[in-house]
Amino acid sequence: MDSVSPGGNDRPEAPLGAPEAIVRAAPDAAVARPKVAVDTVLFAIENRRLKCYLVQLAGGPNAGKWAFAGGLVRVGETLDGAARRALRDASGLNEAYLDQLFSFGDPSRDPTAHVVSIAYMALIDNPRRVGAASAKYTGGRWFAARELPELAYDHALMAEYALGRLRAKLEYTNIARTLLPPSFTFAELEELYAAALERPLDRRNFRRRIMAMDLLRRMPEQRRGAHRPAGLYAFKHRSVRAIQML
Amino acid sequence: MDSVSPGGNDRPEAPLGAPEAIVRAAPDAAVARPKVAVDTVLFAIENRRLKCYLVQLAGGPNAGKWAFAGGLVRVGETLDGAARRALRDASGLNEAYLDQLFSFGDPSRDPTAHVVSIAYMALIDNPRRVGAASAKYTGGRWFAARELPELAYDHALMAEYALGRLRAKLEYTNIARTLLPPSFTFAELEELYAAALERPLDRRNFRRRIMAMDLLRRMPEQRRGAHRPAGLYAFKHRSVRAIQML
DNA sequence: GCAAAAGTGTTACAACTACACCCATGC
DNA sequence: GCATGGGTGTAGTTGTAACACTTTTGC
Numbered sequence: 001m002d003s004v005s006p007g008g009n010d011r012p013e014a015p016l017g018a019p020e021a022i023v024r025a026a027p028d029a030a031v032a033r034p035k036v037a038v039d040t041v042l043f044a045i046e047n048r049r050l051k052c053y054l055v056q057l058a059g060g061p062n063a064g065k066w067a068f069a070g071g072l073v074r075v076g077e078t079l080d081g082a083a084r085r086a087l088r089d090a091s092g093l094n095e096a097y098l099d100q101l102f103s104f105g106d107p108s109r110d111p112t113a114h115v116v117s118i119a120y121m122a123l124i125d126n127p128r129r130v131g132a133a134s135a136k137y138t139g140g141r142w143f144a145a146r147e148l149p150e151l152a153y154d155h156a157l158m159a160e161y162a163l164g165r166l167r168a169k170l171e172y173t174n175i176a177r178t179l180l181p182p183s184f185t186f187a188e189l190e191e192l193y194a195a196a197l198e199r200p201l202d203r204r205n206f207r208r209r210i211m212a213m214d215l216l217r218r219m220p221e222q223r224r225g226a227h228r229p230a231g232l233y234a235f236k237h238r239s240v241r242a243i244q245m246l
Numbered sequence: 247m248d249s250v251s252p253g254g255n256d257r258p259e260a261p262l263g264a265p266e267a268i269v270r271a272a273p274d275a276a277v278a279r280p281k282v283a284v285d286t287v288l289f290a291i292e293n294r295r296l297k298c299y300l301v302q303l304a305g306g307p308n309a310g311k312w313a314f315a316g317g318l319v320r321v322g323e324t325l326d327g328a329a330r331r332a333l334r335d336a337s338g339l340n341e342a343y344l345d346q347l348f349s350f351g352d353p354s355r356d357p358t359a360h361v362v363s364i365a366y367m368a369l370i371d372n373p374r375r376v377g378a379a380s381a382k383y384t385g386g387r388w389f390a391a392r393e394l395p396e397l398a399y400d401h402a403l404m405a406e407y408a409l410g411r412l413r414a415k416l417e418y419t420n421i422a423r424t425l426l427p428p429s430f431t432f433a434e435l436e437e438l439y440a441a442a443l444e445r446p447l448d449r450r451n452f453r454r455r456i457m458a459m460d461l462l463r464r465m466p467e468q469r470r471g472a473h474r475p476a477g478l479y480a481f482k483h484r485s486v487r488a489i490q491m492l
Numbered sequence: 493g494c495a496a497a498a499g500t501g502t503t504a505c506a507a508c509t510a511c512a513c514c515c516a517t518g519c
Numbered sequence: 520g521c522a523t524g525g526g527t528g529t530a531g532t533t534g535t536a537a538c539a540c541t542t543t544t545g546c
Contacts, residue, residue, distance in 0.1 A: 036362045075360045079351035103349045103364045105325035114321045116282045118349045227523045228516040473496045474543040
């Protein structure tokens with residue numbers, strides 16, 4: 001039921017004397033309505049730290065401020081599609097895990113117009129995959145997830161929300177696979193959890209739990225570094241699925 | 247980034263040859279944009295069963311079909327406000343616990359226009375609190391949550407989503423208080439959980455767990471029925487808060 | 493006194509936490 | 520041979536699940 005019409009039905013505009021700022025263009029034409037946007041909080045792990053990608057707004061009332069990749073949703077476009085497009089425009093990324101978070105609709109969240117924004121979280125396995133931003137941004141940068149600069153609009157709220165969702169999903173899904181390369185060491189997996197959850201994990205207990213779930217496949221190779229080589233693992237399942245992780 | 251100024255940056259309309267149906271009204275005027283609606287899945291317990299309130303659409307392409315209370319969001323209105331208004335229009339309810347669920351934006355979810363809908367779940371303590379529906383509906387009725395009729399739009403999906411969220415929140419919040427009268431017996435609380443989770447619970451274990459949380463206050467009165475009287479309880483906290491319940 | 497719902501404990505098992513030492517390699 | 524990170528097991532505790540009988544009332 002998305003309808004509001006007098007006598008009728010479905011979503012033709014119904015000017016029922018409601019307390020709105022109605023702007024008529026032509027008879028029977030569109031009443032002023034909130035616009036729909038998407039904003040995407042992009043995370044990746046870099047250097048054992050959880051990072052968050054921000055773009056700097058080139059113009060508008062918030063010019064110079066940092067914000068998440070976003071944009072208005074177009075007619076005929078899915079929300080996920082709009083989120084992907086916004087991400088591509090801001091970072092050149094063509095592939096990312098996407099998760100819808102929450103919709104923010106406070107009329108004053110954008111001082112220039114009533115814009116309802118559907119927040120998304122995007123996860124990638126390597127921060128270096130981001131490329132050039134489109135002209136609507138001055139540029140983009142990775143920030144430590146806990147040390148974000150002042151953000152435009154209500155994006156600080158979105159950041160909080162995204163972080164909470166990421167943490168929650170790390171605990172009950174295999175979403176970690178989207179933040180890791182195809183094969184990884186146990187230490188990397190553990191560091192990912194420690195970084196995102198902001199608490200140290202017991203190495204033995206962590207390994208035992210993960211192993212008990214039978215989610216990982218041991219790869220034949222080893223990672224050789226400065227010291228004892230580490231076994232490499234990969235997630236068995238490609239899709240993100242709900243399983244009690246922690 | 248939800249601004250829309252031309253000349254500026256941010257989401258200026260960019261007709262980049264994208265595959266959309268762009269409709270220009272006047273130079274520099276608004277391009278066609280998806281509309282924003284809310285839809286509210288209303289739950290209550292009746293007769294030890296989880297019920298869901300539906301309204302029958304009076305007109306439009308889906309006339310005669312059942313759907314959740316919904317309506318377009320107005321400029322200047324919060325999303326929660328729009329959900330409350332839709333609920334009031336459909337059921338006369340002025341008070342209900344509200345929880346935003348998810349946003350559905352498939353362009354074809356409504357055949358008449360691209361409408362992005364933000365789904366809400368509403369919970370009330372007594373199904374008889376619903377009153378008259380506005381003229382845009384033929385009427386409203388409670389259905390068993392697991393035996394819904396064919397629903398308009400993508401409302402069947404919303405119903406699934408709402409049920410999942412309700413179950414999840416019963417397990418980690420004190421949301422049950424919104425589905426119960428101010429005071430209730432332990433049996434009623436347990437029946438609520440059993441109805442929503444669709445599984446029987448062990449009475450002793452359930453009571454012990456709930457008691458261990460120290461969330462309930464024992465009321466002085468007892469409920470007298472056909473047999474042994476039952477102690478009455480009330481939730482100590484008015485607000486819904488996250489606590490591991492089950 | 494009997495039918496019906498309310499109320500109450502114990503035990504076995506599973507899961508979680510805390511904790512310290514040896515191992516394999518590069519330099 | 521030493522510095523560095525990789526890899527492993529056990530014991531105590533806590534939490535969870537299964538299970539049946541007694542109590543109180545209305546009729």
